[in-house]
Amino acid sequence: MNYLKIDGEHFYNMVVNASNRLEEQKEFVNSLNVFPVPDGDTGTNMSMTFKTAVCEIENINTKSIDEVSKKLARGALMGARGNSGVILSQIFRGISKGMENKKEVNSREFAISLKEGANFAYKAVMRPTEGTILTIIKAAGESAINNPNSDIVKLLEEVCNHCEAVLNKTPDMLPALKKAKVVDAGGMGLLILLKGMLEALQGNVITEIKKDIAKPNISENKQIIQSDIKFGYCTEFFILANNADIESFKKELEQYGDSMVVVAFEDIVKVHIHTNDPGLILSKALKLGELSKIKIDNMREQHRNLLNIEDETKQQEEEVVENVRKKYAFVSVSRGKGLDDIFKDLGVDCVIEGGQTMNPSTQDILKSIEKLNADNIFILPNNKNIIMSASQASELADKNVVVIPSKTIPQGITALTVFDFNSDLDENIKNMNEAIGMVSTGAVTYAVKDTETDGKVIKQGDILGLIEGKIQEIGKDVFNVCSDMIEKMVNEHSELITLYYGEDCKSEDVEKFVKELEEKYSDLDIQYYEGKQPLYYFIVSVE
Structure with missing residues (x-):
């Protein structure tokens, strides 16, 4: 079927169909992420962003493409998740700009709107990188502008074909893609959307938003855990101290409470502890220096009040x-x-x-x-x-x-x-x-797929040590990988190592590991906390 013009109703069916197609293929897009760590979420972020956008226009009662595109762009803006989602929201913000004040658009006006999508996307990124979703929307805009077809279906067919050809070249633009033997995930997500829009026009599709997909997997823990509070006063303050022996101070405080956090930065020491004797803690802190911003809360009283208060x-x-x-x-x-x-x-x-x-x-x-x-x-x-x-x-x-x-x-x-x-x-x-x-940050996680990066062969299930997001260690044992990673992070200026262990680590194993680290780095302060984070066995900082 030929379309010399499309209105808001056509555009609605185009973007809804596109959203449904991306939802169906989001895991495929996720699989294209270069790194084998369990955070390949480009497809998920783009799908959830666009799902929010189309839900915004679900009950719109107009055939004006200006109004539909404007509301879609707002939905994408508010629903944007991750860098890929934010860029996608800017693309459709630009497309909406190109359709401004129009009830319907012809092929030339539709082409201009795609070009505006590229302009907005590039403006949103401080340092644009070619070989990404930006390259694909630029290809779409340029292809559309240079296309003489008056039929929007034919124009969009050629745009999709050109974008697919450019997408297949992205490994030549980014070495990381070439090493991983994949095309860019964000670019693929955008191509799926463009093809979904084309499919709706080609088949004159009347579609609806699929309600049973793309629901955010974010849980809110509203349960109040009722337990005995061993130490009743949440005590926190700053110490203005020079050259304080923080390690000795921490060891001195340990016997008087739990949930202790003691962190130093230059001449300021931040202290947090749950204790039954705040006065004793403060008196010991005074030996190190002047105290500031003292805050003490009675947690037992807070807990009792919390349990007795109704939701309203x-x-x-x-x-x-x-x-x-x-x-x-x-x-x-x-x-x-x-x-x-x-x-x-x-x-x-x-x-x-x-x-x-x-x-x-x-x-x-x-x-x-x-x-x-x-x-x-x-x-x-x-x-x-x-x-x-x-x-x-x-x-x-x-x-x-x-x-x-x-x-x-x-x-x-x-x-x-x-x-x-x-x-x-x-x-x-x-x-x-x-x-x-x-702050130097490291993390220990696992590989979700077989791949090769920087000459390193990685198998699914391998334990990975990342320093500043780059894979530096590969092994089979969590603690060995973490130890080797820390060794690379520590230098002559290092003073503090902090470990946050995840939900898959046993506290007794972590305590044994920390003792080994204390023996190895006897001149450094070492702290560890139960982070209970998923996916990452350890998050580590060296300062």
């Missing part, structure tokens, strides 16, 4: 808290009960569940921002694939929001430890950004 009353109390304006507030992304607790103990107001394989959307982050009543709100993405969504949320918020570009959990934790409520905004931003640059 809790909501009312939360609203009261939100009405008490603060100078600073924090939003952090984390995955793992132990890691969540650490962030909360360090003063984070909202912890969003997310990370590898589970990137929160722009809307998820925006909702957390909207909950907070503060002059300045900091966002800690703690994952390089969430930074763009966080930045997009900050632009949409009507509050002063600062994104600290933390790429790892340890970077986020370190950024919080150097934050000073008594300093001004610019000084805190400077200190936090400097602090994350001083």
Whole structure:
């Protein structure tokens, strides 16, 4: 069937069909991710982003392509997950710009809208990389603009054919793709969408959104665990100290409580501990230096109150808290009960569940921002694939929001430890950004597929040690790989090694491993915490 023009109804069926096709093939797109680690989520992020977009237009009652495309673009913007999702949202934001003020578009106007999609996508990325989804949308735009066909079906057929040919060349543009023997995952996701749009026109398809797919796999742990509280007072404060013996101080405190976090940065020491004698803890801390920002909470009282409050009353109390304006507030992304607790103990107001394989959307982050009543709100993405969504949320918020570009959990934790409520905004931003640059991060996980990278042959199930996201160690034993990885991370300037162990590690095995590390690195401070994170046996930082 020929289409000299398409209106909002046609466009609706095109994008809904495209969304359904991407959902069906998202695991194939995920499999194209270069790294064999269990965070190949490009297909999932793109599918969930676009699913949110099409749900936004589900009940729209108009044939205006301007209105449909504009609402679709807003849905994609709010639902954007991960870098691929953010770029995809910008592509359809540009397409909407090309269809602005039009009830229907002809082939030339449709071509211009694809070109606008490419323009918007490239503007969204600070350092565009060719061989990615950007290359494919640029190919789509250029092919469409140079195509003389007045029939949109024929135009889109040639656009898809050209994009597929360019996609097959992406391994020649990016060495990492060539080594992994795959094409770019984001580019493939976009091609699937374009083909889905074409399919709807070719078959004059009337489609509907499939409801049983692409549901976010983000669980909210609302259960309150009732247990005896051994140490009743949550005590936290800063010590202004020079050349303090932090290791001896930690050992001295251990007998007086649990859930202890003691982190030093230059002349500031952050202390958090659950204890039954806050006064004793403070008196010991005074020997090291001046105390600042002391905060003590009675957890038994809080727990009793929590158990006796009905949901409606809790909501009312939360609203009261939100009405008490603060100078600073924090939003952090984390995955793992132990890691969540650490962030909360360090003063984070909202912890969003997310990370590898589970990137929160722009809307998820925006909702957390909207909950907070503060002059300045900091966002800690703690994952390089969430930074763009966080930045997009900050632009949409009507509050002063600062994104600290933390790429790892340890970077986020370190950024919080150097934050000073008594300093001004610019000084805190400077200190936090400097602090994350001083953290070296490692992670131990497993391979989800056979592959080869940098001359290393990797088999599915191998244990992998990553330093700053790059595979440095391959083995069969978690602890051996972690030990070898740490050895590469430590240098003559290193002072502190911190390990966060995951849900698949046994505490007794970790304790034995830490003792071995203490013997090997007797001149370094070594800390370890139960992060309970999935997928990663260890997250390690060296400072």
